[in-house]
């Protein structure tokens with residue numbers, strides 16, 4: 522049996538999963554890869570930290586040079602996260618002719634072009650299946666199995682933390698704040714939840730998927746972003762009344778060579794499979810011109826699911842498969858324009874206003890909508906006449922720019938306290 526030495530940069534959540542899978546599934550991995558894999562070094566910040574793993578002495582190190590300058594180590598697995606020093610260490614490993622596996626969505630989304638360029642220059646493999654959807658083999662799916670298709674759209678529930686929070690709000694009637702607290706207690710959300718709840722994490726993942734699916738370089742700043750922190754229990758309840766479920770989704774669509782990518786909460790019809798993806802599960806719904814509709818669903822995080830994708834990448838390298846990832850972004854096969862403007866986006870909208878329920882108020886609002894060609898499909902009002910009450914409109918499909926012009930005028934009407942929320946309806 523051939524032997525290969527690898528090194529891990531980090532043995533936190535994902536690194537522990539990788540360590541466990543490599544030992545538990547040793548026999549299967551040997552058979553499938555043709556190699557006996559030895560983890561010869563693991564980079565950590567703090568060697569003295571107590572760890573729940575049985576790692577033999579001499580493997581942990583705080584010195585990256587013991588890894589990048591060791592010619593016997595052939596694969597470096599980056600599981601530290603963050604920008605620096607992860608970027609510097611990966612580049613250094615690649616310059617020293619080591620294949621690299623990473624789960625770092627932040628780096629791939631923001632500096633993936635440079636990583637792929639260096640991988641190409643050095644003739645090494647760079648794999649990153651775990652960076653999107655944890656254990657879900659979506660990158661392999663797009664790069665390999667769907668490669669005969671022109672991808673028309675991708676719609677994904679790309680963040681497990683926000684999906685857990687929204688599930689709790691929807692099924693258990695929790696407030697956003699209580700659901701977030703529970704997610705933090707269960708370890709699904711970080712102490713600082715900004716990256717998840719404000720949609721940044723989903724933006725990084727959508728950027729990685731879009732670059733592969735549409736064969737173009739993506740600037741993460743061109744992706745429109747809204748998080749879920751503005752959602753109220755009322756929105757969840759109204760959505761249910763209209764037959765929808767609210768999810769934080771990432772959408773990428775290409776039309777007439779213009780690629781639009783956006784991350785925001787959306788009302789999904791209850792009959793659509795994405796509406797039924799609950800808890801911390803992720804799902805990615807892809808429409809290709811040959812395959813039609815296809816959905817991947819699975820655990821988007823966690824040590825073993827994410828570790829499964831990482832070890833899968835290591836085995837792919839050992840099998841010396843065709844290069845799955847490194848050539849696609851650097852050689853743009855479909856350089857297309859991207860737009861972050863939402864004005865031309867045509868959707869149906871849910872609008873929740875807070876109004877003083879005086880006679881004639883509803884008529885004045887609908888007149889303003891009419892003046893801007895916004896046609897109303899449905900209206901709901903709750904509360905006592907004569908007081909401030911929530912008033913909800915569902916529009917027919919309309920350009921977002923027209924909707925905002927109408928709302929600017931509606932805000933000026935007497936008795937309109939505020940426009941509390943606007944949510945797009947996505948009827949795929």
Ligand SMILES: NC(=O)c1ccc[n+]([C@@H]2O[C@H](COP(=O)([O-])OP(=O)(O)OC[C@H]3O[C@@H](n4cnc5c(N)ncnc54)[C@H](OP(=O)(O)O)[C@@H]3O)[C@@H](O)[C@H]2O)c1
Nearest residue numbers: 531532533534535565566567600601602624625822823827
């Ligand atoms: N957690 C998930 O479910 C998940 C899912 C998909 C993708 N990812 C991605 O996987 C990566 C790792 O996530 P994680 O949750 O496993 O992180 P984590 O639990 O925080 O573990 C990070 C590990 O990296 C080490 N480390 C961090 N900075 C270091 C530095 N400057 N020098 C040396 N070692 C350093 C830490 O060392 P110490 O142990 O000494 O502190 C720790 O072992 C991230 O890119 C993340 O986005 C995670």
